[in-house]
Amino acid sequence: MVGIMKLSDSEWIVMGALWAHAPATARELLERIEAETDWAYMTVKTLLTRLQDKGAVSSERRGKTDWFRPIVSRDKATRTAFRAFIDRAFDGAVGGLLHHLAREEKLTKRDRELLRRTLRELVEEESR
């Protein structure tokens, strides 16, 4: 049931707020994302319904209010999004992404440092 969990952009925003702290009510989630979205309350509700339909969140009634919690983990969603991105833009090859990162993207000094470390770790791990 929780197979390939593809989230739309708006759904990512809601999930982001929900991953931050759960369970949460729709109103709470709206408050958390108010700074970035300026949505109506009903927009959050609709997205939560859709997320529930696709099995990404669950809800539990307390009083007259639904409390939501994520079913899909952030990591899981990230991995799915990562795969989709890599598949379309780099034909599935993570190496292509690394290449792109190394030569195309403007990285901060810290990113560059981290990338170098990452690459080295990966290569070392490999040769072990």
Add this chain to the structure above:
Amino acid sequence: MVGIMKLSDSEWIVMGALWAHAPATARELLERIEAETDWAYMTVKTLLTRLQDKGAVSSERRGKTDWFRPIVSRDKATRTAFRAFIDRAFDGAVGGLLHHLAREEKLTKRDRELLRRTLRELVEEESR
């Protein structure tokens, strides 16, 4: 006009074939992607029209046939997709992606090959 060029999954497939070699006719593009998509000719045509509408490809009539060529470069499209992905999944921080890469993703042989090259380049660049 060629600002933020967002491509859908299907559009990426067509662009992939077009980036491989241009100019090309719709029929040629269909043949190139036949292995992976099993689309009807008209599907390719429709996608090409949409891509033209959004300024991603241009076309030129020769005889009764349109010849298409990319306006948006693969690099440009990749950067846009990269940004979109990073923004939603890692809140815009490339570091988050690197982290993810280092601990979550398994690399194929091909990935590792590319990676070694990339690493060499990075190191050389650094020592220059």
Add this chain to the structure above:
DNA sequence: GACCATCTACTACAGTTGTAGTAGATGGTG
């Protein structure tokens, strides 16, 4: 126990995406 603030349920509606069909134009070939 009535009322109000607030919640859920149902509905809406335009834009994008995936995936094509059909009809009418037309260039090359005999």
Add this chain to the structure above:
DNA sequence: CACCATCTACTACAACTGTAGTAGATGGTC
């Protein structure tokens, strides 16, 4: 120059996305 294979132009249509409105249920408060 007629015909056919093939092209383009126009149209289609359901699913998914972004973004909500409205009406009716309901739990807490006086």
